[in-house]
Amino acid sequence: MAHWLLKSEPDAFGIADLKARHNQTEPWDGVRNYQARNMMRDQMQIGDLGFFYHSNVKEPGIVGIVEIVSTGYPDPTAFDPDSKYYDPKSDPDHPRWYLVDVRFVRELKRNIRLSELKDYADEALADLPLVRKGNRLSIMPVTDDQWSFILGLEDR
Template sequence: MKSEPGCYGLQNLKDEPEQITCWDGVRNYQACNLLRDRIRVGDGVLFYHSNISQPAVVGLAEVVRDGYPDHTALDPNVDHFDPKSSVDNPVWYMVDIQYRATLPRPLTRADLAGHPILSGMGVLKKGNRLSVQLVSAAEWRAILDLSDLSDPLTGGRRP
């Protein structure tokens, strides 16, 4: 999951009550469909800081609630409002995630591109601007290996 740290960074998640937040405001159909249909409780999350001088994976989180309608689409007073969405016919979905770990050092795009397992990640592909992307189990393990971290997930599912 990509986020601009000036808007909402890993530290913001860490500072939340119970270190949980809803991942709202996703307004790309492909990414939203992942939240609604594929991403499940227990899935690991690579928290990626984007739109900074050195974009990088900076931490790990876990999905703690399956996809559900994004309430911000219904509020005309927020930036994520969408008049096409309604309570009876939601267009946009979100999941809840919980902080699990901060990487000992950020893993930059160069770090990812230089690793044989990680070099094909969607986040590295030119023009791929999706804020939510799937990660393979091998990619998840490679990130943990590069970070010298044990797997912090409690839910049992892996990417």
């Protein structure tokens, strides 16, 4: 099993939105970055777990855990002219954009803030892309050690 971090702006789609969905499951659509797309298409597997991260808020941070419940498949919003994620260059026969379905597992006991995670950027989280300057990826891998360390922060 692999671990991931998935970013979303809570004004657009937050952990509460996922929790409220039918079967607490939702396609993770609208990703328009090739590196993030490749991770969803080629690496994410059913049963992988991910941190749900709220971005672009006063105190960004990890607020919950999700499970990957599908392998990557073409993102239909890329083909829908009425979608804000429409990509006129995307072809259903040769899709450019992919997504996975995620299911709500649980909310964390507290928001583990980005500022707190950065406190460990020279130690346990040195290789976590999230704490590196200039990283804007909406999806990133999390090592087993990083996963365990971050979960350990939940009760601090």
